[in-house]
Amino acid sequence: MKFGGTSVGKPERMYQVADLITRDNESKIVVLSALSGTTNALVGIGDALAKNNKEDAKTQIDKLEAHYHTFIAELVKTPAALAKAKAIVGEHFEFLNIITKISFNEALNKDILAQGELLSTKLFSTYLEEKGIDHYLLPALDFMSIDANDEPQLSAIKTKLSQLLKNHSDKKMFITQGYICRNSKGEVDNLKRGGSDYTASLIAAAIKATVCEIWTDIDGMHNNDPRIVKKTVAIEQLSFDEAAELAYFGAKILHPTCIWPAQHENVPVKLLNTMQPDAAGTVIRDEAGSEGVKAIAAKDGIIAIKIKSSRMLLAYGFLRKIFEVFEKYRTPIDMITTSEVAVSVTIDTDANLAAIVKELEPFGTIEVDKNQTIVSIVGNKIGSSADVLSKLFDTLKPVPVSMVSYGGSPHNISLLVADQYKIQTLQLLNSGLFGLE
Ligand code: ASP
Numbered sequence: 369m370k371f372g373g374t375s376v377g378k379p380e381r382m383y384q385v386a387d388l389i390t391r392d393n394e395s396k397i398v399v400l401s402a403l404s405g406t407t408n409a410l411v412g413i414g415d416a417l418a419k420n421n422k423e424d425a426k427t428q429i430d431k432l433e434a435h436y437h438t439f440i441a442e443l444v445k446t447p448a449a450l451a452k453a454k455a456i457v458g459e460h461f462e463f464l465n466i467i468t469k470i471s472f473n474e475a476l477n478k479d480i481l482a483q484g485e486l487l488s489t490k491l492f493s494t495y496l497e498e499k500g501i502d503h504y505l506l507p508a509l510d511f512m513s514i515d516a517n518d519e520p521q522l523s524a525i526k527t528k529l530s531q532l533l534k535n536h537s538d539k540k541m542f543i544t545q546g547y548i549c550r551n552s553k554g555e556v557d558n559l560k561r562g563g564s565d566y567t568a569s570l571i572a573a574a575i576k577a578t579v580c581e582i583w584t585d586i587d588g589m590h591n592n593d594p595r596i597v598k599k600t601v602a603i604e605q606l607s608f609d610e611a612a613e614l615a616y617f618g619a620k621i622l623h624p625t626c627i628w629p630a631q632h633e634n635v636p637v638k639l640l641n642t643m644q645p646d647a648a649g650t651v652i653r654d655e656a657g658s659e660g661v662k663a664i665a666a667k668d669g670i671i672a673i674k675i676k677s678s679r680m681l682l683a684y685g686f687l688r689k690i691f692e693v694f695e696k697y698r699t700p701i702d703m704i705t706t707s708e709v710a711v712s713v714t715i716d717t718d719a720n721l722a723a724i725v726k727e728l729e730p731f732g733t734i735e736v737d738k739n740q741t742i743v744s745i746v747g748n749k750i751g752s753s754a755d756v757l758s759k760l761f762d763t764l765k766p767v768p769v770s771m772v773s774y775g776g777s778p779h780n781i782s783l784l785v786a787d788q789y790k791i792q793t794l795q796l797l798n799s800g801l802f803g804l805e
């Protein structure tokens with residue numbers, strides 16, 4: 369069971385988490401993020417120190433410490449628990465204060481970023497102890513690790529974690545930190561922003577859990593962007609493949625990397641809502657559940673690059689040469705369409721755009737279109753549904769579509785439209801494909 373920053377961001381939310389994890393008697397590992405706002409504050413402190421702005425760092429540390437003192441004063445009631453919570457806050461803020469006095473480096477920055485999850489789990493554990501809820505605080509730094517390429521080491525995690533669990537086989541409930549880990553040098557590191565979902569999925573895979581529950585404050589993944597269309601509905605079930613197609617499109621509810629570990633060990637992932645704990649939410653598993661279109665997602669700020677050359681006609685190796693340019697600049701291509709004499713690709717960063725275009729020029733005429741939006745239609749077997757295609761193009765008559773990618777997977781059809789058509793496209797598709805306004 370993983371709870372994000374807002375689910376532990378206030379004492380009353382922590383009480384609710386305690387209720388949710390004690391609703392049944394199942395053995396479980398509970399993964400917590402830092403209290404909402406804390407990781408951002410720690411990033412701010414690290415940035416100030418990187419600029420050698422010690423006074424600014426100190427001001428930010430003091431402000432954050434005050435927030436924690438207010439938090440614990442409300443969180444626990446008995447003098448013993450409060451003394452313990454004060455000691456925890458004291459210890460971690462003393463550490464931050466010491467860091468401001470020594471010379472700063474990237475490894476220390478990672479130590480700073482780790483304080484949020486260490487604090488949230490220790491304080492939560494103190495609260496559980498006060499309530500007499502039996503549990504064991506499992507240090508993530510003792511089992512969660514990444515290799516030199518920042519990739520989690522699933523088999524090492526499995527070995528270490530199962531040993532730790534064996535050592536505490538009298539316990540049924542474990543609390544641990546999301547996000548933080550050790551790197552190949554043994555230093556404290558992290559799984560990147562939003563990485564607590566990844567922690568949960570890695571743990572679920574490592575212990576082959578019956579389920580990986582991601583608790584947030586939305587009732588699952590929705591069929592469309594609720595900020596853009598009026599009516600959206602939660603999706604009941606998605607396959608891992610469908611979820612992977614959606615994750616790229618800023619379906620912010622779930623961190624994109626979090627799908628593969630669960631898929632690898634076939635552990636169902638449930639997206640549940642702490643505000644409505646009995647709502648079904650969304651389950652992501654090996655089976656898709658139903659056929660047809662399930663969701664639409666969009667990502668704007670996309671750049672389309674068109675390479676046109678008559679030399680491409682009947683030539684082999686042409687695409688490889690083009691792709692090598694993107695590889696050289698470590699720029700992922702998201703969408704591709706080709707004709708006999710042209711190929712169009714999309715990228716989502718302009719970091720190396722000028723250099724890429726320069727290197728592509730020898731291959732033909734290059735056209736760059738900025739401010740584009742990828743609209744992705746995701747579902748089960750939509751790639752073979754004539755019905756979906758005809759509805760899609762009927763619905764989109766008023767919108768100029770500049771690229772279509774179909775057939776790459778049976779779960780996905782992607783379209784490219786200019787950014788100014790994004791809202792209209794999502795709204796039209798909501799009524800055209802789902803019958804929702
Ligand atoms: N606390 C970390 C962050 O804010 C990790 C997480 O919340 O998932 O990015």
Ligand code: MG
Binds near residue numbers: 372373562
């Ligand atoms: Mg999150």
